Amino acid sequence: MYVAVKGGEAAILATHDLVAEARRGDAAVPELAVAQIREQMGLACARVMNEGSLYDPDLAALALKQAQGDAIEAAFLMRAYRTTLPRFGSTEPVDTAKMAIRRRVSATYKDLPGGQVLGPTYDYTHRLFDFALMDDEPQRDPSSAPTGHLLPQGEKDRAPLDAFMPRVPDILGAEGLMEAEVPPEGDPRPFDLTREPIAFPADRDVRLQAMARGDEGFMLGLGYSVQRGFGNTHPFVGEIRVGEVSVEFVPEELGFAVDLGEITLTECQMVNQFAGSKEVPPQFTRGYGLSFGHSERKAMSMSLVDRALKSREFGEATEYPAQQDEFVLYHSDNVEAAxxxxxLKLPHYVDFQGELELIRRIRREREQRLARENEPLPEAAE
Structure with missing residues (x-):
């Protein structure tokens, strides 16, 4: 470490006080409470939970406060804490078909069974500053808020949602138009990349895990790349749904599932065309994304890259970065990348001195060589 810095260990410890001072900011401004961050910065908390691989809105809010809003540092805090937690087992697979819908949209069907539910979204805002937010907001009655459910003209906004909301890929699958997804033979326990090193080529369960905790910006860039320049994909959003699902766990001593509670998830299923092959008829294929909290951009990006990484399975050429599982999985982890x-900020004194001496020696040799080349030739003897 920086032992040569004036003050040594005391100087390093003093940086902790400076961080705390910078984090607090102007003492005249009221301090943010963790509950405020959790309730009013939910999208940031969702990102930290995803990239930190831990669903806990309170801890995500605390991590954001402690990290001054730095999402990567906050995710690092979440992962570090996660390693201290005991593991009791694996929960049952969550059933997103039974999700308590908060938001649900599809770009493939206008008259979707169950209807489109716009819910809370920035998609229809004007991206203009609301300067009223700089003042204390008036209290609103939550019961007066609309649902965003698309309804026939004249009906009230708060009509109850349909209990039956089939997923779009399931609708296409019923016609045999969507690739079937079945568990691997024997339905083995999914790979756990937090406990085992990744090997390549990586199976899909590994890929989905890595992308679920991958950096949102990196995943977004890769998803963008498959639609232009470095890919030829232009899929349809089969469905995006946001809502709450039950998490169940089967204790060994009981032998039946116990409901542990609900978590908020975002699920995206992209629909891609596939021309078929000798063995497979033309059909639609899917890209899948699932993320903690309300995080549509992450789920959409993940589903785009998921389909790109399935190229080998469909006999397609793997020519682009987003189709290379080694490139995607190794570089999507922002904590490792950071x-x-x-x-590079840590001391590299010995390494640099070695390179410095190398450059000096090369320059001396070069100057000596040039000097010899520029020496006048001796006059010829008469």
Whole structure:
């Protein structure tokens, strides 16, 4: 470490006080409470939970406060804490078909069974500053808020949602137009990349895990790349749904599932065309994304890259970065990437001195060689 810095360990410890001072900011401004961050910065908390691989809105809010809003540092805090937690087992697979819908849209069917539910979204805002937010907001009655459910003209906004909301890929699958997804033979326990090293080529369960906790910006860039320049994909959003699902766990001593509670999830299923092959008829294929909290951009990006990574399975050429599982999985982890980049700030005195001496020696040799080349030739003897 920086032992040569004036003050040594005391100087390093003093940086902790400076961080706390910078984090607090102007003492005249009221301090943010963790509950305020959790309730009013829910999208940021969702990102931290995803990239930190831990669903806990309170801890995500605390991590954001402690990290001054730095999402990567907050995710690092979440992962570090996660390693201290005991593991009791694996929960049952969540059933997103039974999700308590908060938002649900599809770009493939206008008259979707169950209807389109706009819910809370920035999609229809004007991206203009609301300067009223700089003042204290008036209290609103939550019961007066509309649902955003698309209804026939004249009906009230707060009509109850349909209990039956089939997923779009399931509708296409009923016609045999969507690729079937079945568990691997024997339905083995999914790979756990937090406990085992990744090997390539990676199976889909590994890929989905890595992307679920991958950096949102990196995943967004890869998803963008498959639609232009480095890909030829232009899929349809089969469905995006946001809502709450039950998490169940089967204790060994009981032998039956116990409901642990509900978590908020965002699910995206992209619909892609596939021309078929000798073995497979023309059909639609899917890209899948599932993320904690309300995080549509992450789920959409993940589903785009998921389909790109399935190219080998369909006999397609793998020519682009988003189709290379080694490139995607190794570089999508922002905590690991940040550590590798930021380690350059640590002392490299010996390494640099070695390179410095090398450059000096090369320059001396070059100057000597040029000097010899520029020496006048001796006069010829008469």
């Amino acid at each position: 550590g590798f980049v930021e380690h």
